[in-house]
Amino acid sequence: MAEGVRRINAILDGSAELGFANLEQQAIFAEAGTILYHDEANFIGEAVAYNLRSGSLTLIDKDENASRNGADPFHRIHLYMSRKRGKDTTAWLTETSTALSQHDSVIKWKLHLLDPYDNNRPAPPSPNVEHYVEEDRLNLAVAEIAFSSPLAAQSLFSSRIFKEVHAPQAQHVGAIGVYLVKGFYTFVRDGCPTLAGLRGSRVAELITELGATNQLDEKVMARFASR
Numbered sequence: 001m002a003e004g005v006r007r008i009n010a011i012l013d014g015s016a017e018l019g020f021a022n023l024e025q026q027a028i029f030a031e032a033g034t035i036l037y038h039d040e041a042n043f044i045g046e047a048v049a050y051n052l053r054s055g056s057l058t059l060i061d062k063d064e065n066a067s068r069n070g071a072d073p074f075h076r077i078h079l080y081m082s083r084k085r086g087k088d089t090t091a092w093l094t095e096t097s098t099a100l101s102q103h104d105s106v107i108k109w110k111l112h113l114l115d116p117y118d119n120n121r122p123a124p125p126s127p128n129v130e131h132y133v134e135e136d137r138l139n140l141a142v143a144e145i146a147f148s149s150p151l152a153a154q155s156l157f158s159s160r161i162f163k164e165v166h167a168p169q170a171q172h173v174g175a176i177g178v179y180l181v182k183g184f185y186t187f188v189r190d191g192c193p194t195l196a197g198l199r200g201s202r203v204a205e206l207i208t209e210l211g212a213t214n215q216l217d218e219k220v221m222a223r224f225a226s227r
Helices: 023-032 034-042 087-101 150-157 160-166 195-199 201-210 218-222
Strands: 057-061 069-083 106-113 140-147 173-185
Touching (some): 057 087, 069 087, 069 106, 087 106, 087 160, 140 150, 195 201
Antiparallel strands (some): 057 106, 069 140, 069 173, 106 140
């Protein structure tokens, strides 16, 4: 972190990325998700949902597996940045992410410029779960960055382009939090449920590890698909 940039101290156990083709599909999910929201109090202490009206920006993605389910084979981090207000900061984050994503060590770089969170309008609507966030998490940008290994990541951090980006960081970012991703689970891809989406991540992982092709039989799969 550059001098003058604070550390985001929030403890995060996981995050979910939900994308929709349009607002109508998002509304369908919101209605169907009522069961999930009411169940969150049984296993989540805090849940905070940020909108992404402009969508996310995938700058590079060399991962050939678009439906991962299980332990993450990459050294992947989620970089949370408390961004300062103004168009200059948005432009800086986009430009620097674009430049850094071109480094040979980067396997994936996806930038989420989240809409500001409003503590007076807590989301998601899950009762008995904390939805309040501190100042450093009200106006966030989040980058998903994947490398082949920690050593590969260090090659980016020691590069000339990283040092150039690092210098003006404090002008645009007030605080930073870095979270290591240990597992990556895909439940829906291109509007269709994956094996994990139909059977659950643990069962899907077991089917894959055992090579249980009988579980992929059309008649078996039909039992779990909506009709």
